[in-house]
């Protein structure tokens with residue numbers, strides 16, 4: 001892993017420039033990985049308020065649970081993000097899991113996904129409880145490795161009818 005330090009935290013108002021650079025880092029790939037809701041031209045402050053409401057579980061879209069979005073900062077740059085669902089609904093229990101993460105293409109293979117998950121686990125256990133479900137496509141070697149490195153135990157592989165692919169369902173338990 002890089003000798004640089006990653007800080008995993010929620011966004012602040014003065015992170016706008018870093019957030020926009022982070023969005024640009026996804027060009028040529030799917031920028032929805034950077035943010036589910038923010039699109040170019042949207043107001044950053046309003047976006048932060050929306051994220052804060054989601055973390056408090058206020059005004060949720062039907063079918064969504066409370067969630068927290070953390071971004072991984074290395075120096076001034078956002079290298080990736082990690083999304084924690086505070087509880088499981090039926091869909092999350094089957095296919096979505098508690099945690100999803102992504103590292104922007106220019107920053108991959110630097111150990112950042114593992115580092116984000118490692119730092120997120122204590123916060124996630126504090127919010128969710130002792131058992132975290134993390135899922136990924138069966139052929140996503142990098143993501144499987146990230147989950148297994150933090151002790152994820154494979155429960156099963158199932159067919160995901162939404163993305164039409166086999167997925168692995170892992171549990172990470174508080175030690």
Ligand SMILES: CC(C)(COP(=O)(O)OP(=O)(O)OC[C@H]1O[C@@H](n2cnc3c(N)ncnc32)[C@H](O)[C@@H]1OP(=O)(O)O)[C@@H](O)C(=O)NCCC(=O)NCCS
Nearest residue numbers: 100101102103108109110111112113114136141142143145
């Ligand atoms: C999956 C993803 C998060 C990995 O991020 P990353 O920062 O490159 O991962 P890391 O550098 O922490 O690598 C994790 C492990 O996977 C391995 N790895 C990384 N990329 C790989 C690849 N393309 N093929 C095979 N192994 C790979 C690394 O060598 C490392 O293994 P190690 O622990 O034995 O050293 C990133 O590729 C991504 O954002 N993909 C798109 C979104 C996604 O799939 N998210 C996961 C769904 S929940």
